Structure formats: C-alpha cells, structure tokens
Amino acid sequence: MRVDVDPETVGRREFYALLNSVVVPRPIAWVSSRSADGVLNLAPHSFFTVSCVKPPMVQFTSVGRKDSLNNVEATGEFVVNFAAEPLYEQVNASGTNFPPEVSEFEAIGVTTEPSRTVSVPRVAESPVAIECTLHTTLELGDCTLVIGRVRHIAIDAAMMDGDHPEVRRLRPLARLGKDEWTTLGEVRSITRIRHSDWPGHFTPPGS
Numbered sequence: 001m002r003v004d005v006d007p008e009t010v011g012r013r014e015f016y017a018l019l020n021s022v023v024v025p026r027p028i029a030w031v032s033s034r035s036a037d038g039v040l041n042l043a044p045h046s047f048f049t050v051s052c053v054k055p056p057m058v059q060f061t062s063v064g065r066k067d068s069l070n071n072v073e074a075t076g077e078f079v080v081n082f083a084a085e086p087l088y089e090q091v092n093a094s095g096t097n098f099p100p101e102v103s104e105f106e107a108i109g110v111t112t113e114p115s116r117t118v119s120v121p122r123v124a125e126s127p128v129a130i131e132c133t134l135h136t137t138l139e140l141g142d143c144t145l146v147i148g149r150v151r152h153i154a155i156d157a158a159m160m161d162g163d164h165p166e167v168r169r170l171r172p173l174a175r176l177g178k179d180e181w182t183t184l185g186e187v188r189s190i191t192r193i194r195h196s197d198w199p200g201h202f203t204p205p206g207s
Contacts, residue, residue: 021177028083028173029060030091033071034120035100040112041067042094042104042123044083046175047143056150057135061143067100069144072134077118078148082128085171085183090125092181117151127156127170 132148
C-alpha cells in the first residue's frame with residue numbers, strides 16, 4: 001500500500017516539506033557572495049549539483065529571492081564552499097535570516113580567504129572552494145536556478161589521496177527532511193557494468 005499525494009490539493013508548504021523528505025540526501029552549496037554595496041554574504045543552499053562537464057558548471061536553487069541570488073545577479077560572481085561536518089554549526093547558523101546589511105562571515109565567526117579568479121572571498125575553514133562566474137539564471141515558479149561557470153577549484157592538500165580528494169577526509173554534510181541533517185556514513189564501491197559484460201555480472205533478485 002502507498003500513500004498518494006497530489007501537489008495540486010496539498011498546500012505549498014506541506015508539499016515542499018514532503019518533497020524535501022524524499023529527495024535525500026542533498027549536498028549543500030555553502031555560497032559566498034558580495035552585494036553591490038560590498039557586504040559579504042554566506043548562505044547554505046541544499047538544492048545543489050553539477051550542471052555541465054565541459055565547460056564545467058554547477059548550479060544551486062534560490063527558493064524565493066534570497067541575498068545570494070541578488071548578489072550573484074549584481075556582481076556575476078560567487079563561491080561554493082564545501083559544507084564539511086566540522087562546520088555543521090556554522091553552516092546552519094549562516095542560514096539565519098539576517099538583514100542584507102549584515103555579513104554572515106562576521107555574524108557566525110568564519111574567516112575570509114582571497115579567491116584566485118573571482119573577487120568574492122572563500123571560507124578559509126572550508127576544505128574546498130569552487131570559484132564561479134554567473135552563466136545564467138532561470139526562473140522556475142517561485143524559485144530561481146543559478147548556474148555558474150567553474151573558474152577554479154581550491155582543495156585543502158590534507159583532503160587529497162593521490163590526485164583525488166578522499167571523501168572520508170572531506171566529511172560532507174547533507175540535508176534531509178524537516179530539520180534533519182546527515183553525515184557520510186558507510187561508503188561502498190561498485191563498478192558500473194558495461195553492456196559488453198552483460199550478462200554474467202548481474203543477477204536480478206529472485207532469478
């Protein structure tokens with residue numbers, strides 16, 4: 001038996017909460033930006049993913065018109081800082097609805113670090129920074145999709161295992177439903193099956 005839910009008959013807030021509870025876990029873009037008046041902003045956005053491989057692009061969604069969106073549209077730049085488990089309290093605190101003239105960097109006590117390719121600073125305590133210039137925005141109902149062209153990635157050397165960052169060292173945070181967050185948990189590795197190797201590498205359950 002399943003519970004059927006129709007978005008046309010359920011209120012916006014209720015369906016939003018439901019959707020957030022089943023599209024999980026969601027990685028967090030901890031976005032730093034600068035307003036047209038020069039005020040630094042830092043905010044978490046959990047509708048976040050890679051948009052394109054070549055050229056490299058990432059995207060986050062602003063639910064409503066937030067300071068991050070206003071700032072990116074005004075300056076054309078932003079940085080996605082990696083939301084790591086040791087920064088759990090700071091990432092959450094940066095989501096407080098401060099007025100636009102208040103900088104979250106100062107309010108929550110994190111340190112700025114100069115970026116290499118954009119004028120917006122990185123979070124010094126974050127292990128990874130993805131520096132972006134604005135590629136485009138797309139309005140979708142009451143939300144705005146922000147797509148950024150990746151100009152540079154800076155990774156803490158301590159996170160590296162050879163040529164790649166090691167996920168257990170990164171210790172990513174992710175959002176779930178309600179006020180729930182999660183950390184990395186169990187990591188498994190499995191090789192994608194090529195069609196030329198099928199059958200023989202997979203047996204459907206019950207076969």
